[in-house]
Amino acid sequence: MDLSREIDLIERVGEGVKDWEDMAAFLNHAVIVSKLAGRVARQLGEPEAFCREMEIAGILHDIGKLRVAAYLYGTQTERLHVSRLKHVRMHPSLGHDILRSAGGYSENLISCIACHHENYDGTGYPNHLHGEEIPFGARILRVCDMFAALVSNRNYRAAFSVDAALEIMIDEIKSFDMRVFLAFLSVVHAEDFARIEAYIATARCYKKQPMGGQSERQSNT
Numbered sequence: 001m002d003l004s005r006e007i008d009l010i011e012r013v014g015e016g017v018k019d020w021e022d023m024a025a026f027l028n029h030a031v032i033v034s035k036l037a038g039r040v041a042r043q044l045g046e047p048e049a050f051c052r053e054m055e056i057a058g059i060l061h062d063i064g065k066l067r068v069a070a071y072l073y074g075t076q077t078e079r080l081h082v083s084r085l086k087h088v089r090m091h092p093s094l095g096h097d098i099l100r101s102a103g104g105y106s107e108n109l110i111s112c113i114a115c116h117h118e119n120y121d122g123t124g125y126p127n128h129l130h131g132e133e134i135p136f137g138a139r140i141l142r143v144c145d146m147f148a149a150l151v152s153n154r155n156y157r158a159a160f161s162v163d164a165a166l167e168i169m170i171d172e173i174k175s176f177d178m179r180v181f182l183a184f185l186s187v188v189h190a191e192d193f194a195r196i197e198a199y200i201a202t203a204r205c206y207k208k209q210p211m212g213g214q215s216e217r218q219s220n221t
Contacts, residue, residue, distance in 0.1 A: 016069040
């Protein structure tokens with residue numbers, strides 16, 4: 001699938017990110033989420049047009065972080081200060097605004113970006129949506145994004161193994177739409193998951209990763 005328009009948009013919005021490794025890690029994370037989201041949508045039996053849109057949403061889901069790059073990139077602090085955490089949590093809304101201004105993206109895709117940190121049990125952000133109040137595509141992104149974050153290095157911890165990441169996610173199961181999570185597990189256990197594992201291996205090579213934080217459990221970033 002041609003995602004050159006999306007990559008170009010990311011590069012333009014991310015001009016403030018000066019460290020090459022930060023941007024490379026950002027893009028690698030986006031690719032993992034994109035590939036997972038498309039596969040999960042297909043596993044759920046969704047129409048191919050929706051599956052392709054989920055791949056685009058996966059590439060763009062964190063684009064709002066590039067608007068607050070000075071607060072998120074290049075820091076080696078173990079924990080987020082309150083002010084920085086506030087900026088982290090602005091990124092879904094900023095992503096919504098960026099894509100609306102860019103034009104050419106559907107309302108469904110823009111809503112998925114705005115809601116990809118909402119949790120199924122209502123504990124997410126920015127609007128504490130609950131259950132099916134959350135756009136279906138955002139529920140797919142939520143699962144894929146958390147997994148991709150867990151299996152990548154962060155400033156404050158090393159990457160988890162795939163099995164350890166799944167155990168953490170099972171502990172956090174209330175955050176997810178169960179039907180989406182079960183489809184995600186089918187994708188992870190499929191034979192061709194090795195293609196995504198190649199990107200995961202790359203993510204583990206980066207010493208730094210975009211978005212600092214306390215932990216996926218504590219900060220929910």
